[in-house]
Amino acid sequence: MVDRCYMSVHCRREDRQRFEAIGFSLSYGESSNSPVIEMIDEEANYAHADKMPTDIPYHGLWAAGSEYGLGNLVCDGNEYIEVPATTDGFVVLWNYRWGLPKLKGILQIRRYLKLERKVEKLFNQLREAEPKHLFSPATNCCVKCGIHAEDDLVENQPCKP
Ligand SMILES: [Zn+2]
Numbered sequence: 241m242v243d244r245c246y247m248s249v250h251c252r253r254e255d256r257q258r259f260e261a262i263g264f265s266l267s268y269g270e271s272s273n274s275p276v277i278e279m280i281d282e283e284a285n286y287a288h289a290d291k292m293p294t295d296i297p298y299h300g301l302w303a304a305g306s307e308y309g310l311g312n313l314v315c316d317g318n319e320y321i322e323v324p325a326t327t328d329g330f331v332v333l334w335n336y337r338w339g340l341p342k343l344k345g346i347l348q349i350r351r352y353l354k355l356e357r358k359v360e361k362l363f364n365q366l367r368e369a370e371p372k373h374l375f376s377p378a379t380n381c382c383v384k385c386g387i388h389a390e391d392d393l394v395e396n397q398p399c400k401p
Contacts, residue, residue: 243307247284249300252366253277255293262291273397275366287311294320297359301325314355316362323352370398 248267251259253275256266264279266272281288287302292313299314312325324331333345373382373389380389384401391397 242285243305244283244285245287245305245308245310246303247281247287247300248278249280249298249313250276250278250363251296251298252363255296255298258293258296259298262288271393271397275370275398276363292320297362299356299359312352312356314352314359316355316358319355321348321352321355323348371400373397373399 247264249259249264253272256272256277256279259279259281262281263284264281267278267280270278284302286305287308292315294315295317297315297317299312301312302310304310309324309331310326311322311331313320313322315321330349332349333342334340335342371384373387374384375381375389376383381387382389382399385399387397387399
């Protein structure tokens with residue numbers, strides 16, 4: 241059975257090959273030097289159900305297929321969670337009898353957000369650990385590696401003197 245959709249994940253640079261192995265490639269315009277990279281797969285069969293790694297940190301989303309809706313996913317390296325979500329926000333499971341959201345759905349969204357915060361915190365630590373450029377006010381160039389502050393790639397390039 242084939243039912244493909246668009247998928248995107250943010251992961252550590254070092255985990256790039258894990259996602260390439262199941263069909264992802266580096267997102268257009270993304271720098272492979274960045275400590276956190278975005279990878280996409282425009283033809284993910286069933287959103288790679290059962291193929292997504294469960295032992296590395298990442299978060300992402302999948303678009304709708306013919307027979308399934310769209311959602312967000314996150315893994316902190318121990319736990320993997322999926323929640324139904326659109327570009328407008330989370331999809332809340334509804335209890336029609338009581339006219340309230342289902343508790344199970346709410347708890348799943350809370351769990352998802354907690355894991356996503358944890359992964360994003362780790363990603364920020366990786367970003368901050370990259371060597372930063374030191375621009376001279378006189379020349380606008382990095383005094384360590386010489387790159388110009390207005391270079392298009394400068395935001396994603398760590399300083400490598
Ligand atoms: Zn530099």
